[in-house]
Amino acid sequence: MHWADVVASNVEGKQTVSTGISPSGEIHVGNMREVLTAEMVVKALRDSGKEVTFYYEADDIDPLRKVPKGIDESFSQYIGKPLYKIPAPDGKHDSWSSQFIEPFKETLEILGVKLNFIYTHDLYEKGLFNDLIKKSFENRDKIGKIISEVSGKEIKGEYYPFDVICDSCGRLDKTVIKTYEWPYVEYECLTCRHTGKKDVRNGGGKLPWRVEWPAKWVILGVTIEPFGKDHAAAGGSYDTGKRIVSDVFGVKPPYPVVYEWILLRNMGAMHSSKGILIRSIDMVKMAPPQILRFLIAKNNPERHIEMDSGKGLISLVNEYDQTERIYFGIEESPDKERTGDIRRIYELSQVDRPPKEIPFQVPFNHLINLVQLKKSNEEILESLRNSGFKIEGDLEPMFRRAEAVKYWLKNFADDEFKITLTRQPPDMKLDASEVTFLKMILNGLMTGSSPEDVNKVIHESCNASINDKKRCFSLLYNIFLNKDTGPRIGYLFTSIGIESVKGFLRHYVNGNH
Template sequence: MTDELRSAALESKAWPYEEARKLLKRYPDGKPGGAPVLFETGYGPSGLPHIGTFNEVLRTTMVRNAFHTLSDLPTRLIAFSDDMDGLRKVPDNVPNGDMLREHLGKPLTRIPDPFGKFDSFAAHNNAMLRDFLDRYGFDYEFASSTDYYASGRFDDAIRGVLRHWQGVMDVMLPTLRAERRATYSPVLPVSPKSGVVLQVPVEVVDAEAGTIAFQDEGERIVQSALGGLSKLQWKVDWAMRWVALGVDYEMAGKDLIDSVTQSSKIARVLGGRPPEGFNYEMFLDDKGEKISKSKGNGLSIEQWLTYGPEESLAFYIYREPKKAKQLHMGVIPRAVDDYWQFRGNYAGQAVKEKLGNPVHHVHDGKLPDGTLPVTFGLLLNLVGVMGEGATREQVWAYLANYVADATPAAYPELDRLIGHALAYHRDHIAPTLKRRAPAGVEVAALERLDAELAALPEEASAEDIQNIVYEIGKSRFGEEGGFAELRDWFKALYETLLGSSQGPRMGSFIRLYGVANTRALIAEALAAA
């Protein structure tokens, strides 16, 4: 750690450093007893994990890494699964819904796995989450709510809730509607009869012994609230966890602003200190609706990693966490190209600018070697004109027109991107491509482009070709019967040659695809006119 880097980080406006500085202020002399500064993320395994779930761990890790730049204090990161929660509704995107419906209300760890692979539904979803996190190499400790409750690790904290029952109720009751107030309890007993997590009024019988009383199917039950025989209501549970574990940092979505407020008050009632953190904006689907685990309307991590590399996902998640962003297939190509643009800029930047560059946080300041000689967008356009039967080997053959030493060994990351481009085209572009016939001035402009390409010397560069394309459009711009806007010429090229309404710099594309191949495309288009 250089003094220059630490000094720059102390002043950096990049959001991970702004968040990490909150922890410096929290513990100017270190955490008491030399304990590690504890970061926590939460996951509710009532549905399959999606990128919104994964995003919280990634962003928290970025703050943790930023804190390591600012401080030499030790840290831990716990990924906590709320798998003791009762299942409230059947997710739309899992099999065996009728079976799950029979177990509504039971803790997620006591519901059979609808996929038939694990001991419970929670175990299945927890395994998926851990697989995602392990794939990225996160340094984290997984924690299960069920394990913590059942093992007694939360027993003392639960006794604390029973001791401060009225104080907790004083925080919560004013936030509830009248009918909810009548039945609200900070403690949710697990029914000894049905196994369901009950939402019924509860009486504290003996706070020190941890015993409670409640009605279950018309019978008054007195049982322990400890050892996994109950769980706490959500906002109380969150506060209890912060206090019991000594959590110092936890971020949450904007939809949980009220929960953070109430849980923070409850943490103080219990004698603890709420963690630092901030509320990030939500990811939206392509219709602008909030992504939901139970709806399954978001991208899965597997889907993104089919069509784009891991670092492009991390790059997309890093940027503007307090701004709502859409998360669907259409954002992947731009994320890939933006990532590489920022990565290309990194080496030439001063330390201050490097700390504000998203790729610094994607790679924790340890960027891999390698450059990308063509954009992902250009690869997609190339694959688009090659057709559905295009292979990785054929793409490399075309790249030889454009890139010196065009081999997978020389450009391993480009080789990965070719695989992503082939998959993305197959699944998301090919079904939408439709070339139209040129009309009017477009015909004459294409004929001139063909003639210009025929006269090109073999060593013509992408820039030379781009200038020719531009001059053709410019010469037809504004004349009677010509292009109303210069961009209409480029749009015509995309629609008649590539079958898309948008596309690459044509000079780069023609140099990559080859002049002869491009002339063949023009001939096909003119034949359809």
């Protein structure tokens, strides 16, 4: 059974799924694991006949803690202030938080994720936290004791579960409450030394995270929530949250769905503040949206994911295509016991419902070459026909994939994937074995050869002549690309066109070098 269906089978009745983020920087692929995990659970719940409400909260009243890499250090003046009250670094959006939320919303739309989007500062300003703020003050000693017992961190002095927004400097991370009489507090700001009196209702500040999270469970009626392994650690915010929500607010804690990080290969976990990331909006522009959904659907949330925007992305797309062929019965599953799970992964990878018939497939590697060598979709189709592809089914997914490849080539692809063909056969002095190698390829290549056919001819020709794979491929890449390495040769030759390839090879075989 797929992991999302397991979650759905473990709960009964109407459900409310919730998740969210603090929009303090670029929202990246790692962040998308949370919302897509939640969305797939929502789909599984609905497929099992359960009624579901799905919320996503932008915690935009959180303070800015650090200026992310790539943003001018002058914005350090806003550290400690609520994100929704800080100007946008790009000068184009209403606030810091909106600059990062807007492309995220666009990503959600492309991915087909439908949810109720909430801004946490709105919940405060509309008074939805007021009763729970009052209850938190009334039970502040109890809450402080829970946090100390569960987290192991001793709370010293008077504990007030509220961060006041300073009326003078606007920070909320350095204010200290001195006295309290509902609904007012007297406070001092340790940054600007301002002292004042503040109404804690309607957005005058916020509950600290370990209290705010369970308060949101109450306000929204949350019954299921995915969250990262940091919150799930022993003594972490989920452990304190479930005690506070049950012992103080009198509500059952939500069913937890804990997920691991998505790592960038050779770089570690993604972090907006460190600039180690692939933006979510870039991911859905450099590959079809089904690919990001597939990445999340195929991995159990408790397993970490390692990816990159180069060969790793190509492998991921190829794996998705194989899953699609298995779903439509064109290819057998390598693990027949998992065929049901593989089919379910494909279903959850779709932006909407699965297509009724398999879309026209072209290997990602092949498209990488075609979009660089052909000027239009018609030229791409003509090249595919000449390579033995049977053009049938829905072509639109292939055309959209071609646009994604162009975006990937422009913004993310390594140089090894970028090709510029030599205009004419370069002058090269070849020995007898090299001429024999090229002659055997020339004789073996046939019009309509597939990439696999080409690879077979090249390998057999190399073994029977030069007998050095590295030298054989380097020779071919230098002839056609004027460099030692390049994309897969079978896809390259079929993209160029077999007759054009043979024309180049004749130049050397006929002694014109």
